[in-house]
Amino acid sequence: MTQDWWNYAACADVDPNTALSIFFADENKSAENMQKIYAAKTICKSCPVQEDCLKDVMAHETSEGRYGIWGGYTAKERRALHRDQKRRHVA
Numbered sequence: 124m125t126q127d128w129w130n131y132a133a134c135a136d137v138d139p140n141t142a143l144s145i146f147f148a149d150e151n152k153s154a155e156n157m158q159k160i161y162a163a164k165t166i167c168k169s170c171p172v173q174e175d176c177l178k179d180v181m182a183h184e185t186s187e188g189r190y191g192i193w194g195g196y197t198a199k200e201r202r203a204l205h206r207d208q209k210r211r212h213v214a
């Protein structure tokens with residue numbers, strides 16, 4: 124896949140207000156937010172460019188600017204992925 128992966132993003136077909144609500148839901152454990160996160164992750168699972176999306180966000184986001192669900196992972200989950208990557212580079 125080239126850098127135009129965004130053209131194939133499954134979330135691009137989602138209504139913008141809905142996308143904002145589910146892909147950027149607060150990661151607190153309320154039932155409502157858990158449902159939103161589940162809905163976003165379900166879209167990511169069917170997305171043909173999930174791997175490209177995750178690679179891109181992992182390469183460009185910073186610890187201060189980590190928001191939303193990208194590549195099927197919440198910001199908190201990506202924080203853990205970044206930690207794992209750092210550990211692997213150190214080891």
Ligand code: SF4
Pocket residue numbers: 132133134135166167168170171172173174176177192193194195
């Ligand atoms: S993986 Fe998820 S966030 Fe990334 S482009 Fe696909 S649907 Fe959108």
